[in-house]
Amino acid sequence: MRYGNFLNPKADSNNQFLKIWKNRINGLFVDKTDFINETLDRFGMDNNLIAFTKPRRFGKTVTAYMLACYYSKGADCKDLFSGLKVAGYAGVKQINGQEKTITYEEYLNKCNVLFLDMNNVNSKYKNYVRRTAKIEEVTDIVDFTEYLVIKELKEEPEFASILAKAGISNIGLNDALSEIHQKLNISFVFIMDEWDLIYREYRDDEPLQEKFIDMLTGLFKATEGLSCFSLAYLTGILPIKKYNSESALNNFKEYNMLMPGKFAPYFGFTEEEVAKISCQPRCQISKELLKEWYEGYKIRLYDKDAGTSRDIDVYNPNSVISAISEDKCQSYWSNTSSNAEAIRLINMNYDGIKDDIINLISGGPVLFDFFTFQNDMTSLDNKDQVFSLLVCLGYLGCREFPNAGTERYAYVPNREIRETLIDIVKGQPWYSSLPVVARSERLFQAIRSLDAATTAEIVGGIHNSPYVAAIGYNREDSLAFCLRSGLIWHTESSYDSFRELPAGKCFADLVFVPKSRADLPIMIIEFKRDYTAEDALNQIKEQDCAARYRQDGDEREVLLVGLNYSSETKEHHCLIEKM
Incomplete structure (x- = not known):
């Protein structure tokens, strides 16, 4: 079997989850593999389309690579997962018409996986644009994405003959997967990291955005496309793009900073996980100081069976690990492009945003409603939408309150973000006044x-x-x-x-x-x-x-x-x- 970059990737030095796991000896590895349990429960079911979006440096890419490690035929990770939380999984499924009790090993490294890291695709596309020789059917990054995946499908001997018999020279990705599924009865696990890159990096190119969402719609809304997947997982910063008030891919079950649902504990490190890390010999920083600097993203977890809810205290995982590695609590929120985006949003000053930001920095809350937020970086015409985006970017936390619908209280979650916002405000020409x-x-x-x-x-x-x-x-x-x-x-x-x-x-x-x-x-x-x-x-x-x-x-x-x-x-x- 051929190992590819996109088809059945192997667990190698490029896999970010594997890198973290190999460094577990330092005591900073946090086992989140029970997230896989949730995907196993949905594998092959009607609710098998998941979109999971959270801010930069909150571990979304690591989670995507973890799923690739687990499902991909190209990986050999039994020893890796045997000692982690996912190994305790037990579930019951209908397989070939019969009820069967399954363990975590049922799908471990047994699935055909299509893994698209859109940052990697974008980098390859930029290099392609600089080349003199061009591919006839490639005019933009969406074409290029399909071309790269189909190229690897055609290089897999089992699939090559099927696609050749299809008799279509410039076959699209949806058609290619449908042919394979129909002829070989093979289904795929689809993982796309940074799904929203097109909306962030090409924010002013609406035709390209529509073409990209049409590609995904063809894969996941058309019947012949949807049947090709046992599981699909999209991750990014922005929730799935909405047109008017409806998601463009409304058959995906979506979890984000505005509506985390049952996945609240997976949006970052929990209080219990940070307390455990703080007891490691490698950690020279108290859990109280880590809490002051990096906690504060309170995300509500609902227990439908008990009819109760509670707030999960979530920490920025990248900042916690960085602070412990450097033996210093400071702001690690230094992404220039992200800060530039926050500056742009604040300076829009819709409905007095500047005054609200000043109040938020000082410690007060601000009420906003995310109903009209279109889940992109450009369709912004009021304060509610700007605050919704700032929550998705991680510059603000938000808190639900009973029977509030789509209304939330925004607040500055911790000292790291407060210092970052203060630096942003102090750099504006209107600060001194x-x-x-x-x-x-x-x-x-x-x-x-x-x-x-x-x-x-x-x-x-x-x-x-x-x-x-x-x-x-x-x-x-x-x-x-x-x-x-x-x-x-x-x-x-x-x-x-x-x-x-x-x-x-x-x-x-x-x-x-x-x-x-x-x-x-x-x-x-x-x-x-x-x-x-x-x-x-x-x-x-x-x-x-x-x-x-x-x-x-x-x-x-x-x-x-x-x-x-x-x-x-x-x-x-x-x-x-x-x-």
Whole structure:
């Protein structure tokens, strides 16, 4: 049997899943092979068409290569999968008219797989365009994609004679697969990674996009095409393109950041998986710090049998692994093209997007509706659609709430994304004129100069903003939000901030510690609701919250801030002392 790039790929050095598995000795391998179980349940069934889309660097390509490792005849991976989660699979299927209990070995390396990594295809196409000699039937990347796959089908002896007998010189992919299926009763597993590349890389070429979706429609909506596949799996960043309100491939069961369904645990690393990684000797970073930097994508998981739902806390897997490998938490969200896209979207400023982005960075939520989102990068004419795209790109998280339909709350998920968005905003010509920037400077200087009245006034103004009203103001957490959001534009680059930091005999509500500059003060802040600012300040002193900063000759200035909110008078009071 011939091993190809597209037909029955083998598990070799180009397989990204295999690379990660081979490095499992370092303790950073996370076993997600139970994802294969879901595809086994659907294999050969009516619901065997799956579209799974999530942001860059969230492991979608690794998952596609994992499926190729498992299903492809060209791979020999029994030893690989025998010790992983998928080995525990047990299911019941109708095979040849009889009910049969099957294990994970039923289809292991026994299927004809067509694997299309569209990034790889695009690279090959660009090299082809630069060539002098051209192929007559190839005029664009869609033609080129079909040409490459059919070329490999014709090079497989078992298929070559069938296609030759078809008597069609320029046979299309759908026709080629139909001939093979009808004559040999062979079905394929179809895997396409980066399915949406055409919509991202050729975003202004609508005829090409329509031609591409016509190719997929021919494969998966026409009866003769659909019967050729035991399983189809598409992965990318964008959900399947919609025309009006309907998906162009609405027979695919689709899972994405807006509607994750039962696949929520597979959108990234879960809290349990990160906790396990953090216990490995290779990891020198606490799970709490990993959580602050890279978690926050809360995706709702529904249990239909129990009639319940819960939020799954998902981490960016690439960033977690990068931080552990580099022994440093920082922003690994440095894809230039992706950031350029976020800049373009923010600067559209539909319905006051800039103001909403500022609020989101400060920690507030924004309500949006993804119903009219067309799942592409160009059909954008309102804020809802822009926020939908930012969620798909991973710059925003979104949270469902009961009976909300297609409405979601958008929010900035973690510190990595917040720092990235702050850098983006600071690079825009309109940044210096933002009122929140001046307010942030004024608040910091008020605290530093022990001006408690001005501090209380500014925090009160933030409290009375519509964004804070949207999240409620009935807990001390809300006071923390007001102060943190007020300071963020001045302190983000020069301070680390911590909520509930162990200090002295208790936990300090909020602490700002300079990253490096010795001339900046440490700020320890305690919040009280319906007590007094004196109570807040006294708690800092009585619990000796500043003790950790008086050790080893640390001579930095320490400011103690007590802040109170009265639910009866709706007033704020503040006291500030210097140690």
